[in-house]
Amino acid sequence: MKLFFSPVVRGTSLLVGALLALAAAxxxxxxxxxxxxxxxxxxSYIKISGQAPSVTGDVSSFQTRTQTQHNGxxxxxxxxxxxxxxxxxxxxxxxxxxxxxxxxxxxxxxxKNEVGSVDFGYKRFRTFYDGVGGFxxxxxxxxxxxxxxxxLDRGNLWVSATLAxxxxxxxxxxxxxxxxxxxxDSTIWxxxxxxxxxxxxxxxxxxxxxxxxxxxxxxxxxxxxxSMKHTLGKTSFQVTLLGEDIKxxxxxxxxxxxxxVKPYPAxxxxxxxxxxxxxxxxxxxxxxxxxxxxxxxxxxxxxxxNDKLKLNTGFSYQLLHSDYSGDRSIITSTATTATGVIVxxxxxxxxxxxxxQTYQYQSIAGGSHIKEFKFNAALTYAATKDISLKLAxxxxxxxxxxxGTYTVVxxxxxxxxxxxxxxxxxxxxxxxNATTPEAEIRFTGIKNLALYANxxxxxxxxxxxxxxAYNPLTAAAGTLVASNVSEDHGNYTVGxxxxxxxxxxxxxxLFSKNHQNESTGFGTxxxxxxxxxxxxxxxxxxxxxKANEALSFTTRYLNQAGKMKVTGFLPTFPAYDSCDAKNxxxxxxxxxxxxxxxxxxxxxxxxxxxxxxxxxxAGIAPASGTSQAWDVNxxxxxxxxxxxxxxxxxxxxxxxxxxxxLQWNYYRADDGNTALAVRTMPYGVVAKDVAVTVGLKHKxxxxxxxxxxxGYFDSTNGTTGGLTNFHGPIGYVSxxxxx
Numbered sequence: 001m002k003l004f005f006s007p008v009v010r011g012t013s014l015l016v017g018a019l020l021a022l023a024a025a026x027x028x029x030x031x032x033x034x035x036x037x038x039x040x041x042x043x044s045y046i047k048i049s050g051q052a053p054s055v056t057g058d059v060s061s062f063q064t065r066t067q068t069q070h071n072g073x074x075x076x077x078x079x080x081x082x083x084x085x086x087x088x089x090x091x092x093x094x095x096x097x098x099x100x101x102x103x104x105x106x107x108x109x110x111x112k113n114e115v116g117s118v119d120f121g122y123k124r125f126r127t128f129y130d131g132v133g134g135f136x137x138x139x140x141x142x143x144x145x146x147x148x149x150x151x152l153d154r155g156n157l158w159v160s161a162t163l164a165x166x167x168x169x170x171x172x173x174x175x176x177x178x179x180x181x182x183x184x185d186s187t188i189w190x191x192x193x194x195x196x197x198x199x200x201x202x203x204x205x206x207x208x209x210x211x212x213x214x215x216x217x218x219x220x221x222x223x224x225x226x227s228m229k230h231t232l233g234k235t236s237f238q239v240t241l242l243g244e245d246i247k248x249x250x251x252x253x254x255x256x257x258x259x260x261v262k263p264y265p266a267x268x269x270x271x272x273x274x275x276x277x278x279x280x281x282x283x284x285x286x287x288x289x290x291x292x293x294x295x296x297x298x299x300x301x302x303x304x305x306n307d308k309l310k311l312n313t314g315f316s317y318q319l320l321h322s323d324y325s326g327d328r329s330i331i332t333s334t335a336t337t338a339t340g341v342i343v344x345x346x347x348x349x350x351x352x353x354x355x356x357q358t359y360q361y362q363s364i365a366g367g368s369h370i371k372e373f374k375f376n377a378a379l380t381y382a383a384t385k386d387i388s389l390k391l392a393x394x395x396x397x398x399x400x401x402x403x404g405t406y407t408v409v410x411x412x413x414x415x416x417x418x419x420x421x422x423x424x425x426x427x428x429x430x431x432x433n434a435t436t437p438e439a440e441i442r443f444t445g446i447k448n449l450a451l452y453a454n455x456x457x458x459x460x461x462x463x464x465x466x467x468x469a470y471n472p473l474t475a476a477a478g479t480l481v482a483s484n485v486s487e488d489h490g491n492y493t494v495g496x497x498x499x500x501x502x503x504x505x506x507x508x509x510l511f512s513k514n515h516q517n518e519s520t521g522f523g524t525x526x527x528x529x530x531x532x533x534x535x536x537x538x539x540x541x542x543x544x545x546k547a548n549e550a551l552s553f554t555t556r557y558l559n560q561a562g563k564m565k566v567t568g569f570l571p572t573f574p575a576y577d578s579c580d581a582k583n584x585x586x587x588x589x590x591x592x593x594x595x596x597x598x599x600x601x602x603x604x605x606x607x608x609x610x611x612x613x614x615x616x617x618a619g620i621a622p623a624s625g626t627s628q629a630w631d632v633n634x635x636x637x638x639x640x641x642x643x644x645x646x647x648x649x650x651x652x653x654x655x656x657x658x659x660x661x662l663q664w665n666y667y668r669a670d671d672g673n674t675a676l677a678v679r680t681m682p683y684g685v686v687a688k689d690v691a692v693t694v695g696l697k698h699k700x701x702x703x704x705x706x707x708x709x710x711g712y713f714d715s716t717n718g719t720t721g722g723l724t725n726f727h728g729p730i731g732y733v734s735x736x737x738x739x
């Protein structure tokens with residue numbers, strides 16, 4: 001049951017790749033072809049460009065899938081200026097300013113040999129999102145956000161400096177100020193009864209989650225870093241002091257049962273109602289504020305005792321103070337009176353609808369205090385010229401104290417319009433220790449063959465005390481939870497690289513990942529038990545065949561499989577399989593350069609992904625009371641994410657002043673099953689994206705080069721009932737001028 005936004009992820013990669021090809025230079029075989037060209041390489045230059053799409057269909061989906069403004073954009077795509085101010089000083093400036101995509105950069109760097117460097121600048125870029133929500137196939141319901149054209153602007157202001165005098169410690173300073181502001185969609189969708197299914201058919205619910213939601217984001221992270229590097233005798237060391245300050249305020253807006261209101265008084269559950277009267281509209285606002293201050297000290301050393309033996313060590317200490325705030329506001333449209341108006345069910349319609357505001361959590365206030373110590377040491381030993389060993393160990397200690405308060409505001413009465421507030425208090429105390437031994441070995445004693453293996457095992461143990469939320473006005477403490485916690489994480493890899501000849505190179509790697517988290521209660525909580533265990537194994541294979549100087553094949557294969565087990569309460573309950581996941585991917589790349597004036601590259605990537613929980617073993621739920629028997633497997637389906645991507649790149653040198661390039665991109669997924677809608681929300685992806693670009697690169701003079709490209713894209717999305725389809729041409733032109 002893969003979420004519907006998956007085609008956005010895959011389709012974005014495809015279409016963005018195609019659109020970037022409008023401005024990109026040829027690669028691989030293209031380099032050979034261009035080598036005989038007369039196109040100049042400028043040390044300093046300015047490149048001005050513009051692109052103009054003509055979108056037919058859903059422009060919001062186009063922006064999200066291609067990360068391109070549907071109205072087009074233009075500006076300085078790239079500016080690079082480098083100059084030697086003196087025999088030992090260089091100055092460099094880089095920048096771009098693209099209106100439409102809102103992508104900006106200004107960076108200045110000056111470097112003086114045997115003195116140091118200064119670097120400062122600012123960059124900002126925009127990421128587009130779509131408030132599209134889901135689509136329900138049975139009723140063809142699709143209710144996107146009113147404002148679908150969402151976006152986030154990410155910015156970063158920085159300044160850094162390095163002082164590197166001869167025979168002296170190297171000092172470095174860096175300050176950065178990163179921001180994220182705007183709105184993006186969320187996959188925490190709201191409920192709706194507009195599914196075309198009856199409300200009085202237990203146990204089958206008519207409710208499905210496909211109402212869109214969005215997050216308003218305001219985030220800032222400031223970092224300050226001071227460091228020093230130096231060498232004393234054989235030991236080189238680095239000391240770093242870090243400071244980080246985070247201020248975030250994010251708010252999630254979700255609507256459940258929009259425009260719905262129940263009849264008054266509420267009818268029995270056996271009464272058939274129209275969708276407009278099945279539930280009451282609920283508007284939820286979730287505010288999350290975070291303010292944290294972290295200070296870290298890090299020190300590392302490296303000591304080569306001789307040509308064979310080397311020791312690396314590291315130590316870090318971090319102190320974190322964090323405060324959190326926010327609210328969980330819920331506004332319910334509650335019916336308060338009835339009139340003589342009769343709705344389709346024969347019941348009186350509700351009037352006098354009153355929005356009643358309650359809070360699951362109001363006036364949240366709290367924080368945590370964390371201290372963390374880390375130490376690591378690694379010994380590298382070259383036993384012979386063909387065998388090298390590395391043994392390492394890491395040790396971690398963490399102490400956490402946290403406490404928080406909030407108020408619960410609940411509604412009561414018939415109708416539920418009377419609210420009452422109750423304070424709550426909670427706290428926690430966690431102590432954890434972890435040790436991670438690591439080992440690596442590498443062997444190159446066989447000609448053209450390299451063998452390697454590495455293993456690590458992280459073992460964590462600790463205790464956790466926390467108090468459930470309690471009313472401080474009526475109780476001195478809540479229910480105390482006391483648990484011994486443990487974690488076991490193992491990662492193991494064995495691999496080989498074999499260059500059989502100039503024609504054939506083979507690579508193989510086997511890996512295993514084992515992770516287990518366990519919590520066992522003690523004292524008054526003796527008997528509480530939780531276990532999460534997952535184990536994955538896999539293989540990666542690569543073969544590179546160079547048939548001749550003009551033709552090569554690269555084949556990639558990945559196979560990963562694993563299972564998860566979980567149990568929730570009491571050690572006598574056995575762990576049961578909660579996940580059976582399988583993933584396979586096959587990729588092929590063909591490079592062909594039959595002449596210096598022509599090149600071609602083809603890529604194919606096929607992915608099979610399946611996540612199984614209990615299907616098909618959920619079985620049939622028997623009839624009970626007024627509830628009919630039903631197939632639980634219709635709800636607990638496998639999650640499938642199988643897809644195919646292909647690309648083809650062709651290029652030719654037409655003359656010494658003209659290059660021609662053609663690119664084709666294709667993506668397809670067909671994992672949907674609308675028949676599941678009668679029991680659950682069908683999340684499977686059904687989508688197809690095709691993009692074609694053709695372009696001409698022309699040299700006007702030794703100082704000026706132009707690009708003109710034309711592309712056509714076509715995107716169909718069956719997951720949204722075709723309502724987010726789009727297609728159309730896009731044009732791109734650029735002029736690059738050498739300074």
